[in-house]
Amino acid sequence: MVTSKSKVLKGSDAIVECLIKEGVDTLFGYPGGAIMPLYDSLFDYQDDLKHILTRHEQGAIHAAQGYARVSKKVGVCLATSGPGATNLITGLADAYIDSTPLVCITGQVASHLLGTDAFQETDVLGVSTPVTKWNIQITKAAEIPEAISKAFFIARSGRPGPVLIDITKDAQFDTLNFKYSVCKSIRSYKPLPNINIERIKEAAELINKAARPMVLFGQGVILGQAKDEFKAFIEKAGIPAAWTILGVSAIPNEHPLNVGMLGMHGNYSTNKLTSECDVLIAVGMRFDDRVTGKVSTFAAQAKVIHLEIDPAEIDKIIKTDVAVLGDCKSSLSLLTDYVKAKEYPSWRNRFSELDQEEYTEVQKAELHPDPESKITMAEVIDCISKKTKGEAIIVTDVGQHQMIAHRYYNYKAWNSNVTSGGLGTMGFALPAAIGAKLGQPQKQVIAIIGDGGFQMTLQELGTIFQYNIPVKIVVLNNEFLGMVRQWQQLFFDKRYASTEMVNPDFQTIVKGYHIETELVEARESLQAAVDRFVDSKESRFLEVRVGKEDNVFPMVPTGSSVSDIRLK
Amino acid sequence: MKKQFTIIVYTENNIGLLSRLSNIFSRRHVNIDSITCSESEIKGVHRFTIVVKMETDKVQKIVKQIDKQIEVLKAIYFENEKVVYQEVALYKIPVSVFSSGKEIEHIVRAHFARVLSVHTDYVIIEKTGHEKETTELFEALSHYGLTGFVRSGRIALPKSMESLQDYIKELEPTFNIN
Ligand SMILES: Cc1ncc(C[n+]2csc(CCOP(=O)(O)OP(=O)(O)O)c2C)c(N)n1
Numbered sequence: 090m091v092t093s094k095s096k097v098l099k100g101s102d103a104i105v106e107c108l109i110k111e112g113v114d115t116l117f118g119y120p121g122g123a124i125m126p127l128y129d130s131l132f133d134y135q136d137d138l139k140h141i142l143t144r145h146e147q148g149a150i151h152a153a154q155g156y157a158r159v160s161k162k163v164g165v166c167l168a169t170s171g172p173g174a175t176n177l178i179t180g181l182a183d184a185y186i187d188s189t190p191l192v193c194i195t196g197q198v199a200s201h202l203l204g205t206d207a208f209q210e211t212d213v214l215g216v217s218t219p220v221t222k223w224n225i226q227i228t229k230a231a232e233i234p235e236a237i238s239k240a241f242f243i244a245r246s247g248r249p250g251p252v253l254i255d256i257t258k259d260a261q262f263d264t265l266n267f268k269y270s271v272c273k274s275i276r277s278y279k280p281l282p283n284i285n286i287e288r289i290k291e292a293a294e295l296i297n298k299a300a301r302p303m304v305l306f307g308q309g310v311i312l313g314q315a316k317d318e319f320k321a322f323i324e325k326a327g328i329p330a331a332w333t334i335l336g337v338s339a340i341p342n343e344h345p346l347n348v349g350m351l352g353m354h355g356n357y358s359t360n361k362l363t364s365e366c367d368v369l370i371a372v373g374m375r376f377d378d379r380v381t382g383k384v385s386t387f388a389a390q391a392k393v394i395h396l397e398i399d400p401a402e403i404d405k406i407i408k409t410d411v412a413v414l415g416d417c418k419s420s421l422s423l424l425t426d427y428v429k430a431k432e433y434p435s436w437r438n439r440f441s442e443l444d445q446e447e448y449t450e451v452q453k454a455e456l457h458p459d460p461e462s463k464i465t466m467a468e469v470i471d472c473i474s475k476k477t478k479g480e481a482i483i484v485t486d487v488g489q490h491q492m493i494a495h496r497y498y499n500y501k502a503w504n505s506n507v508t509s510g511g512l513g514t515m516g517f518a519l520p521a522a523i524g525a526k527l528g529q530p531q532k533q534v535i536a537i538i539g540d541g542g543f544q545m546t547l548q549e550l551g552t553i554f555q556y557n558i559p560v561k562i563v564v565l566n567n568e569f570l571g572m573v574r575q576w577q578q579l580f581f582d583k584r585y586a587s588t589e590m591v592n593p594d595f596q597t598i599v600k601g602y603h604i605e606t607e608l609v610e611a612r613e614s615l616q617a618a619v620d621r622f623v624d625s626k627e628s629r630f631l632e633v634r635v636g637k638e639d640n641v642f643p644m645v646p647t648g649s650s651v652s653d654i655r656l657k
Numbered sequence: 658m659k660k661q662f663t664i665i666v667y668t669e670n671n672i673g674l675l676s677r678l679s680n681i682f683s684r685r686h687v688n689i690d691s692i693t694c695s696e697s698e699i700k701g702v703h704r705f706t707i708v709v710k711m712e713t714d715k716v717q718k719i720v721k722q723i724d725k726q727i728e729v730l731k732a733i734y735f736e737n738e739k740v741v742y743q744e745v746a747l748y749k750i751p752v753s754v755f756s757s758g759k760e761i762e763h764i765v766r767a768h769f770a771r772v773l774s775v776h777t778d779y780v781i782i783e784k785t786g787h788e789k790e791t792t793e794l795f796e797a798l799s800h801y802g803l804t805g806f807v808r809s810g811r812i813a814l815p816k817s818m819e820s821l822q823d824y825i826k827e828l829e830p831t832f833n834i835n
Contacts, residue, residue, distance in 0.1 A: 214673050219680050223727045224673065243727055277669050277730040279828045401721040404714075 095268040100230035101126040101261040104194065105134050107237040110269045113165050115156060115527055117141045117149040119176075121169025122209060124196030126261035128167075141527070141556060144548035146173050148520035150180025151546070154189045155524030158507045159482055159532075161314070163244050164191045164524065170198055171209030174217075174255070179514055181220040181251050186511030187335060188312060190249035192240045200228040200257040213255045222250030230263035234270075242272035247280025248399040249312060282400060284415035284423065292370070292394045292411045293427030299368035301436045302328045303391075305351060305380075308335035309373010309398060311504050315418040319372065320344075322425045327432040329440055331359035333374050335510040338500040342479070348440045352380040353645045354492040357451075357654055358443035360645060363388050364652035365439070370394045373417050376406035377511065386650040396420050450656040451642050456497075463636035464612055466490055466565050470497040472615055473535065473563070476623045481533040482507060482525050486518035486542035489571040492641045494537045502532075516545030519562065523552055526560045533561070533623065540566040540592055550602040553628050561622060562604075564632045567639065568592060575640045599630040606630040661690075662716045663735045663742060663813045666705040667697060667821055669728040678705065678729075681722050687711060691744075691810030699821055702730060708811045731824035735815055742813035746791035747773065748782040748798055749805030755780045761801060768794040779804065 098106065104127055108116070116138060120128045131140055143149040146168045153164030164184075168174050174195040184191050198207040214226050223243045225236050233256070240252040296302055310319045320340055323330050329348040332339065340347050349356035351363070360382075363369065369391040374380070381387040384406060395402075395409040396417050403412040413420050455467035470493055473481075479501035485491040485508040500506060507525050509517040522536035543564050553560060570588040577585050599606040605627055609618045615633070622631045645654045668674055675694070682689050690708040697704035709716065716734050723732035752775075755761050765772065770784035784794050788808070795806055 215676065218673060218677050219684065226672070275727065276825065276828065278727045399725065401718070401725045403721075405718060405721075 095266045097264055098267040099126070099130065099261075100233055100256070100263050100265060101130040102133075103230065103233045103265055103267045104237065104256070104261070105130045105138065106267065107234055107269060108165060109134070109137050110271070111237070111241045112162065113138065115139045115141065116165040116167060117143055117152040117156070117524065118167030119143060119146050119149055119169070119173060120167075121173045121196065123170035123198055123258050124167060124173070124194075124261075126258065127194070127196065127256075140167075141523070141552060143520060143523075144551045145546065146176035147179055147516065148523075148546055148549045148552065150177045150184070150191070150193065151514075151517050151520035152524035152527075152549075152552075153191055153193075154180060154184050155484060155507050155521030156528040157189050157191060157524070158521075158528075159504060159525045160528035162528070163241055164189065166191065166193045167195075168193070169196045169209070170213070171211045174213040175211055177253075178216060178220060179512075181217055181253065183509050183512040183514045183517065184251040185220045185222065187509065188249050188308065189251065190244040191251035192237070192244050193251060193253045195253060195255045196261070197226065197255045197257045199259040201259070203228070203257070213253070217253045220251070221253050224253040224255070226255040226257070227260050228257045230260050230265040233260065233265065234267060238270060238272040239275060242275065243278070247278075281416050282398065282414040284413070284420050286423065288411055288413045289420065289423045289427060292413055292424055295368050295392050295394060295411060296326060296328070296370065297429045297431075301366045301433065302326070302368040302370065303362060303366035304328050304330035304370045304372060305333065305363070305374055306330055306336045306339055306372040307333040307374025308510075309396075309417050310336060310339040313373060313398070313417040315421055316340075316503055318418050318421040318425070322421045322428070325425055325430050326428045327430070328370065329433070329437055331356070333377070333380055333510070334495055334508060335506070336374060337495060338502065338504055338506045341501045342499050343501065349444070350495055352377075353382070354496065354641050354643065356444065357447035357643050357656060358440040360643070360651040360654040361443055362439060364390065364650065366391050368392045368394065370396070371407075372396045372421070373398070375402045378406075381406060382645045382649055382651040382653075386652070396424075447643065447656065460612065463639075464609070464615060464633055465639055466493040466635050467497045468612070468615065469563065469565060469619075469633050469635070470494050470537070472619045473623065474499045476619050477533055477535070481505065481535050482529060484508070484518045484522040484525055484534060484536045486536070486538040487513045487515045487572075488539040488542060489567070489575065489639070489641050490537055490539045490565040492572075505532075515539075515542035518542065519546045520549045520552075522560045522562070523549060523558055526558050535561040535563060537563050537565065539571060540564055540568060540590055540595075541570045543595070544592075547598065550599060550604060554602045554604060557628070559626060559628045561625070561628065562630045563622075564595060564630070565635050566592065566595070566632055567635050567637050569637055571639075572641070574638070578638070578640070580646070595630075595632050604628050604630050606632070608632045608634070610634045659710045659712055661708065661710050661737055663737065663740050663811060664705075664707040664709065664716070664720060664723070664732060665735070665813065665815065666707065666723055666732045667730040667824065668703045668705065669730070670696075670701055670703050671728050674726070674728050677726055678707075678723060681719060682709070685715075685719065687715070687719065691808075693810040693812055697821060702821065706811055706813050730828065731821070733815070735813070739817070740813040740815050742787070742811050743785055744788060744791060744811050745809040746784050746794065747805070747807050748784070748795065748803055750780050750782065750798065750801065750803055752776070752778055752780060754802045761798070764794070764797045768797065770794055
């Protein structure tokens with residue numbers, strides 16, 4: 090145990106000392122009455138802790154998420170009681186479903202006022218319980234160190250997740266005998282299940298007998314830091330591997346065994362062939378319905394192996410034949426020892442054939458459209474991808490542009506994708522990109538956003554300006570809530586109910602925040618604009634007017650089997 | 658097919674855990690038939706006994722979700738045959754009814770119940786048994802002007818000899834963390 094000698098401290102100073110002991114150097118937040126003692130303490134610690142004042146608490150928590158996702162540190166975020174705390178809820182829900190480690194500290198009214206409907210009192214434990222891995226309310230200064238050490242341990246261990254600590258104002262003012270020990274275990278909590286070697290052997294046996302095996306990988310590979318282990322496994326076993334939206338960048342797109350994206354707007358080949366494979370190996374993914382389509386027919390012909398850290402995910406959606414519990418970094422390397430070195434040339438050919446079909450039917454027209462037509466989203470992404478050589482961190486919002494970004498950006502760098510996958514939170518990308526840039530300052534960070542989602546959190550341009558954070562922002566403007574409009578077109582008889590957007594002049598708005606900006610409407614100016622955009626050392630904004638009624642294909646309509654994926 | 662299950666949950670004694678547990682059910686639109694909670698055989702460890710009616714694969718999933726909560730030491734589900742279970746019911750009867758003849762006394766005896774306490778206006782009858790039995794007594798007494806009725810909810814002990822200590826052992830870390 091790492092313990093320090095005790096000293097008398099104010100509760101709020103103790104919070105800051107705990108954060109420093111946990112290795113925190115950056116935090117995101119927004120002050121208010123109930124958290125003022127903590128902000129007052131932060132004033133004394135400005136050399137150790139950089140606090141980023143966002144323009145909204147939702148911005149603070151999404152920034153903390155972006156920061157955590159790329160830095161592999163715990164994201165920390167502060168908010169005041171009542172409305173400050175409730176503004177965190179969307180981010181908590183997002184971090185919870187996407188397994189992002191966060192510690193959120195909210196101020197709370199003084200303990201004697203709890204339950205009295207005091208000014209800015211909200212039952213924050215109550216409202217955050219369904220969207221946190223753990224939460225706790227602290228009413229005494231002496232409880233602070235233990236709660237914070239547990240919070241960090243819980244947030245980052247096992248399957249990571251967000252944790253909330255609600256601290257009453259009096260607990261921040263009171264003093265305590267401060268002593269900090271880093272939490273190493275909690276009696277009732279087993280973050281890492283034991284790996285059962287028998288399961289590894291059974292899995293290897295299925296794999297070794299397979300004729301058409303396929304790997305589906307998710308964010309577990311990235312969260313488990315299993316970069317080398319995953320690569321070694323698929324390379325030795327020779328198995329084509331397809332990714333979920335959160336799994337991308339666990340292995341470069343260009344890797345010959347990376348066969349592309351799964352799910353509703355994923356690739357044609359990967360979706361079709363999940364219905365043909367004989368052994369399906371799911372690694373660190375949870376069979377979201379956007380990936381499985383109709384569950385009863387999903388890979389029904391295949392034996393299913395599931396490598397997973399969270400026992401509750403086993404058999405939750407898809408019944409497994411062999412469940413390998415454990416951290417995939419360890420289980421993959423064990424499994425690699427037991428699998429035979431193999432290659433599946435004709436099976437892999439099937440992917441290439443279907444890829445060709447997708448190229449002819451979909452990608453060709455999107456990448457090289459009729460010169461008379463409006464710019465397509467795919468052209469923009471392709472241009473950015475080539476210009477950045479696939480090395481940028483791409484932060485996406487939610488909608489058509491998100492799907493297109495994932496389909497056309499050529500991800501090369503490990504862990505270079507930040508998106509709101511499970512919750513699909515519009516407004517996520519701009520603040521998350523701020524966090525990602527602060528988490529990986531040496532990397533190019535590019536946010537790709539729709540005109541709808543941009544307007545959900547665009548006030549964070551203020552944060553970018555105030556702290557001079559060189560993030561790049563692309564808005565693909567189709568003057569529609571494009572993804573919803575696409576569904577209206579395909580499934581609701583083109584009844585475009587409340588999806589058309591009359592937008593402000595984004596150029597003027599961005600200029601108001603003193604950020605360099607450019608608007609592209611003509612295809613001829615795209616390349617040069619993207620060059621300037623990527624090459625700039627400052628934050629820069631690029632708005633591209635794209636086709637208003639373009640659609641994203643392929644598509645697996647909701648409720649259909651993945652094999653029924655449509656090319657148009 | 659739906660069946661009745663008893664879910665036993667051992668937990669740390671923390672504020673907020675009850676709502677965390679009940680959320681797991683309500684979120685999946687599962688009705689809890691009964692829930693009881695008290696300290697277990699180990700000081701500081703609490704024990705919930707939850708009765709639900711549902712399909713086996715659903716109860717398995719729910720129990721995993723419960724087990725996943727940080728402050729849950731162990732969650733297990735049992736079919737009725739695998740536990741010894743009881744509940745207590747109390748019945749309130751006006752004295753006027755109770756003393757107006759021998760019927761009530763006969764019913765109480767026939768149902769192996771007992772008179773718990775006698776007051777100026779009313780009598781409290783107590784019966785321990787399975788839900789079916791306490792309900793039978795309720796039905797018998799309701800013909801006579803019952804003015805109050807309450808059941809405790811099920812308490813249950815598993816028939817197997819595995820103990821809480823064994824479960825706590827299982828939780829000990831065997832791999833390095835972080
Ligand atoms: C907070 C939130 N509200 C509503 C939705 C539903 N939704 C999903 S995609 C979408 C349209 C997004 O439009 P835009 O940001 O312009 O992106 P586009 O699809 O046009 O690329 C909407 C409204 C959502 N995902 N998140």
